[in-house]
Amino acid sequence: MKLYSAPLSLFARKVEIALAEKGLAFERVMAPFTQSEGYRPKLPEVLAANPKGQVPVLEDAGLVLFDSTLIFEYLEDAYPTPPLYPAAPREKALCRLHELYADEIMLVPLRALMYRTGPRATDPERRARMREEGLRAEPLIADHYGEIERRLGDQDFLCGSAFSVADIAVFMMVLYSLRLAGPPIAGHPRLAAWYRRVAARPSVVPVVEEIAAADRALSFPVDEP
Numbered sequence: 222m223k224l225y226s227a228p229l230s231l232f233a234r235k236v237e238i239a240l241a242e243k244g245l246a247f248e249r250v251m252a253p254f255t256q257s258e259g260y261r262p263k264l265p266e267v268l269a270a271n272p273k274g275q276v277p278v279l280e281d282a283g284l285v286l287f288d289s290t291l292i293f294e295y296l297e298d299a300y301p302t303p304p305l306y307p308a309a310p311r312e313k314a315l316c317r318l319h320e321l322y323a324d325e326i327m328l329v330p331l332r333a334l335m336y337r338t339g340p341r342a343t344d345p346e347r348r349a350r351m352r353e354e355g356l357r358a359e360p361l362i363a364d365h366y367g368e369i370e371r372r373l374g375d376q377d378f379l380c381g382s383a384f385s386v387a388d389i390a391v392f393m394m395v396l397y398s399l400r401l402a403g404p405p406i407a408g409h410p411r412l413a414a415w416y417r418r419v420a421a422r423p424s425v426v427p428v429v430e431e432i433a434a435a436d437r438a439l440s441f442p443v444d445e446p
């Protein structure tokens with residue numbers, strides 16, 4: 222199996238966690254990334270596999286897939302043990318919804334914080350606008366923390382007692398919010414306990430360490446307004 226990933230790609234890192242959870246060995250190819258240029262130059266293999274030119278891309282015995290959610294679904298069908306989705310249709314559908322909530326809803330305000338590890342805008346007006354947008358996004362992110370706190374209830378994980386794709390996706394959003402000086406999670410005790418639980422998993426520890434190392438190598442010091 223071959224995975225095209227990138228040092229600070231939260232979507233590709235989702236797939237790395239799932240592969241490790243399932244005990245699947247894979248060769249990893251890192252796509253170039255800099256804070257100034259983004260994902261440039263694009264790897265020819267990624268461009269050939271994905272019309273969007275995005276990572277992750279997974280190759281498995283001649284099958285080539287892109288999109289982290291679709292890759293999760295394939296991995297679950299092809300390598301069902303250990304499962305990363307609940308078995309019952311209703312719980313499985315809700316779990317997919319939690320993953321989508323992270324990838325498509327939580328991500329929206331998070332994007333407004335991403336300038337904080339990039340090169341400083343030289344135009345003062347542009348820099349002020351980015352800072353304002355970041356500040357406006359923070360309460361929205363905190364609202365999402367509250368929603369996750371509510372969804373967790375008394376459960377260990379988002380979809381019940383077992384770790385799932387939803388935990389992977391939401392964890393990546395919270396990790397990125399924290400590394401971008403987003404709102405703290407301390408005021409949300411269930412979320413904070415869940416975050417520590419997920420961060421301690423053997424599949425997650427190296428990913429968090431590698432992202433921190435990538436920040437040291439590639440990112441600018443966090444521009445806190």
Ligand SMILES: N[C@@H](CCC(=O)N[C@@H](CS)C(=O)NCC(=O)O)C(=O)O
Pocket residue numbers: 227229230231232233260273274275276277287288289290324
């Ligand atoms: N929905 C896609 C999103 C993938 C995505 O946004 N990948 C980013 C890195 S995290 C990328 O490759 N961006 C480069 C670009 O859009 O040019 C997924 O779940 O895999």
